[in-house]
Amino acid sequence: MAASWSMGPGTLEVPMSLFAKNRTRLVEKLKPGQVVVLQGGESIPHYDTDIEYVFRQEAYFTWLCGVREEGCFFALDVGTSKSYLFIPRLPKEYEVWMGKLHTCEDFKRMYAVDEVHYVDEIQTILKGLNPDVLLTLSGPNTDSGLTAKEAVFEGIDEFKVDNEILFPVIAELRVIKTPEEIEVMRYVVKVSSDAHKQVMLFAKPGLMEYQCESIFLDHCYRVGGCRHVSYTCICGSGHNAATLHYGHAGAPNSKLIQPGDMCLFDMGGNYAGYAADITCSFPANGKFTPDQKLIYEAVLFARDAVIEAARPGVMWPDMHLVANRAMLEHLKKGGLLKGDVEEMIKLLNAAKNNPEQSKFFNWEVVDRFSGFGGVRIEDDVLITETGVENFTFVPRTVAEIEDFMANGANFK
Template sequence: MTISNQTKDNSNQQASAHANGKHLPGIASLSTQDFKAHRDSFFANMADNSIAFFAAATEVTRSNDTEFSFCQNKNFYYLSGFNEPDALLVLLKREHSQQTILFSLPKDKNQEVWHGRRVGQEQACSVYGVDQCFTLDEKDQHIAEYLNGITQVYFTFDDQPLTQTVFAWLAKVRATIRQGTKAPSKVVDASPIINELRLIKSDNEIEVMRQVNYISCLAHQRAMEKTQAGLYEYQIENEIRHEFTRHGARYAAYATIVAGGDNANILHYTDNSETLNDNELLLIDAGGELAGYAADITRTFPVNGKFTAPQKALYQLVLDSKSSVIEAIKPGVTFAKLNEIANQELTTGLYNLGILSGDLATLIAEKACKKYFIHGLGHWLGLDVHDVGDYHINQDKAQLREFAQGMVLTIEPGLYMPLDDTELDAQWRGIGIRIEDNIVVTEQGYENLTADCPETINDIEALMAR
């Protein structure tokens, strides 16, 4: 069945307007025209007489006849906005024309009674703006026709099932060369093209990310308000999820980390099963997902609402380092430069606290803080939490990609002092601290999407004292 269709200013003003209003002005999402604009940008990077394939995700079985919550392939979603499994998006570019074709599940009353409604072919054209939509059963026939006479084929090489399918299609076409078929002569990895497109966010994408950050900031604030000694970590995780869904972010963007005490020294701690103890810190790394886009925020605060002196000293050092790094963000700056700032601040601070010893200049040159700051300073953020985009890493592992307007990134310095590190003075052991913000690079500087999430010692203690 076929259906055819015959669009440094360091400014926080918009984000603050949402926060000051104490409510969301309407859940942001992308329109059909936004997804069409994404496709048009990809078409512009395709050679004439070429075709591109992007596959949707497949549902994953959780147990017997139940599935995990469906998460769409991000490249497929970026180009289509379509959120059903097993679909295929085809972009066909001839010399004087370009066409978008979707293959998707058919309308089927019996299947829909059991598994939910399907968009179907007719609505796929009218709602999602594709030129044609066919059922999945029609895929092989039509793709063989599309490939005849095409010169180049684009697909993402890291999608193994799609790669195998594309080469099977190509083999079938080449088998008919004696009948006059002209098979493609070149395959091209689509990843570098779509990664570059996704790296620069449009105004509408940034507005969605602004809102999901606002929602996520509310969730972190709720966690601070609800935390007390004796609760389980997972109970605080539940408070965070409650706030996400209450404001329209139905899913977490990643597995929430709620790490009390020494658990904070496990970077990807997601067990969230232990009790919270008096006089310990709680590190929460949590972000909601809205219209496919992620927030990624970390806050660390005392379980009982009051920092001890050692906690306060380390926390202020991390906070000051983060602030110095963010203040340097503008177009033309690189992660390499930001890492220099973070290394200078953290190493000097650890030296002043007596945690590092020796010649300060040598310690800075040797990046001695990395003994306790054991992960990267930040990463791209967007449809994926660790979003796509080239960092331009050189042989020294320095990230030399210059920032440009529309990039969104995280900044997340931290210090980790494991309980079993006997080289540390006892007062520091068992403390793990990370503070993470989400930053948009603007025309002359940056916008901090997480500026309304409490982070200063005074603000945290005042909030938790209510």
């Protein structure tokens, strides 16, 4: 039976061939004589205690081999396409606390790799490959500004190492998904969409924001097998919805939801290292006020305009401007703005005390929205030659949201 990655009955079985195909794609972009070496993630303790954070594997390492365990290394010989997994050599006492020790043969079978050795053998095995150069991973994450962790092991200084070639190649490959990867993403977005719908049915004034978060987490894990979410859940209600990354330790989704609040819930499950990222915005009591509808539909129309415009070759800044124009036109119709939309685009970061910018705002109407919070709509989509396939399936129009929250689970 072919090896696969899954969380048991009812969850998606991810074939290990998905990761083998990723390796093949990488080999095609590199040269014989090069050996890729990646270091997996390490378990992290809670400060000075013997308790550890729930382990999550490093993303590039996952992409290449799908290995879940911590403390591993992985090597890929470009010339032969052979894969080498290196696992920690754990003491026998490990079994008392952590369960059965898997052998190298067990790991080879689980992850469908060519060879498995212990980490303390990595120098010897790599020397046997006689590489011209080891390619290690080092490059910036443009969201966080942090740098990918470069592989380091005892004896690496005896090899010629290049840490510049690999990162741009592997980062670009991760942007273009294979059919197998797309199936995993469809699954995790479906699970996350269903979890958001459960939250919409549960949410109401009088609940704490974190109680809504717990419904999302429960569905993703209990139904979808997603042990992890892709980021800290953002469950903002009322004015909190205007804080982009609400939900952090200083504001842990801890407000009481009030009548009349808009809810902005930004949450996504994670399965086999593949992430969903979905935001739903809706009124806590299930019925939009005219002002809430105005703001919500401005964002929805922008979303729709971007989905209509997105194609291979379209630049991100162009889609950004498409979204801005759609929102500004709608807000102008709703009386919040006045004047020429193209002029507004040039002065989008408007300030009330700047006469050149202030002239576009109808401040009597705008001030009515003070404390409103915010609206965000996020979907996970696949860009194809013919347009966009939206993996996200949640109520989106005002009518859909109101009907779903009133009548329950007919939205499928």
